[in-house]
Amino acid sequence: MEVAMEDVLTQLTRQFLPQMTAAEKSRALRSLKALIDAELFELAASEGAEDDPDRACPWCGSPHYVKRGRDGxxxxxxxxxxxxxxxxxxxxRIFSTTKLDRSARMRFAECHVDMLPLRESAEKCGVCLKTAFFMRHRLLEAMAKRMPAFRVEAGGGAELDECFFRERFKGNRSRSESGMPRKPRTRSQGTDGHEKICVLTGINDAGDIFYEIAGRGGLDEAAARELLADKLAVGAIISTDRAHVYRRVLPALGVGAHIASKREEHAINRVNSLHSQMRHFIGRFRGVSTRRLENYLAWFKWTWCFKVRRSADELAELIVRQAARGTYEKTWRQYKVTPYPFYEYWIKQAKWDSRARRAIYGVA
Structure with missing residues (x-):
């Protein structure tokens, strides 16, 4: 009679656990959990690696290569x-330079699926806050490269609208090389329109979404034309609100029909629902620094694309597979000195604003 290996493991665990003290049980279960996490990581990371169709040289990007033995x-x-x-x-690859063991990497993928705060993720994985931050953004960088492309073909429909986020300078400013160019505000205080970041979003008939950070303040014609040029085919049917920028840009792109509706007509409810979910997602992190906003929007799109009909364990394995094949471009130093986007506004403000002048030039 054949006995499955998983049954043998279960029987051995049930046989020896009752004979242990509480402290021994705790240590044994932690060790077993670490072993299982390490094996799950290895299985997920190696799945399909031998016949990866997207393999290319990481040094020059060439897809032409031959096998050359095996390494140590x-x-x-x-x-x-x-x-x-x-x-x-x-x-x-993302995991090629890290010194963390495989079980810690798997636990971090699980924390990523649960969207735990960085401090809690660091505690669960046994790493410092800096390492948790770097691991999160490297994962987000890899996830952003695995997103499906957004396209509206001829005869297809889509809804477009802008979503606005407050400009935020969140972070440890005591260690920053420059201060904040404006006075700190509470969440209840309003903000000037120029201090909001415009994100152009859309959703098509298939449920695919896109987001593009368009600029500061309202959407301008040049940015809209550039961002939509490769997403809308000639003959597409587009629904928007009655903003003038769409009336000028969409006909120039050759759309088949442009349906501009008033707010009370509820013609773009799907994209408005997308905005609501996007704000809720960003809000759970209690605000996101503007220079990290693109990574968090990529995280939101990833959850939108891959979370349907998948369990938490399957999502964690999916993250590991994508990260194991994902390459990174930014180093820790580059993340640290990432500039704030659209900072030209504050450079102009520095001409008459002493606080902005002190933050940018170091003198009042």
Whole structure:
């Protein structure tokens, strides 16, 4: 009679656990959990790696390569025909340079699915806050590259509208090289229209969404034309509100029909619902720094695209698979000195605003 290995493991666990003290049980279960997490990580990270259709040289990007033996860890090595350098599937990958063990990486993926705060994620994974921050943004960078493209073909429909977020300078300003160029405000205080960041969003008939950070204040014609040019095919049917910018841009892009509706007509309810969910998602982090907003919007789009009909465990494994194949571009130093977008406004303000002048130039 054949006995499955998982049944043997279950029987052994049930046999020996009652014989242990409470402290021994706690240590044993933690060790077993770490072992299971490590194996789950290894399975998820290695799934489909041997026949990855998107494999390319991480040094020059060439898709032309041949096999060149194996490295010291037994991983397949490849020789690039373009730059003559060797690489493996782990070269310049997100997990290739980290010193964390596999169980910690799997736990962090689970924390990412649960959208836990950075401090709580750091505590669960046994890392410092800086490492948790860097791991989160590297994951977001990899996830952003796996998003499906948004496109509205001829005869297809879509709804477009803008969503606005307050400009935020969230972060540890005591360690920042420059201060904040305006006075701090409470959430109940209003903000000038120029201190809001415009995000152009859309949703098509298939339920695909897109977001593009368009600029400061209202949406202007040049930004709308640039952001929509590769998303709308000639003959597409587009619904918007009655903003003048759409009336000028959409006919120039060759859309088949432009339906401009008043707010009370509820013609763009789907994109308005998208805005509501987007604000709720960003709000759970108690505000997001403007220079990190694009990464968090990518996180929102990832949850929109992949969370349907998947359990938390499946999502964690999906994150590991995507991250294991994902490459990174920004280093920790680059994340630290990431500039705030659309900062030209504050440079102009510095001419007559002493606080902005002190933040930018260091003198009042």
């Amino acid at each position: 860890r037994g991983r397949q090595r490849f020789l690039c025909r373009g730059c003559a350098r060797t690489f493996t599937d782990a070269t310049m």
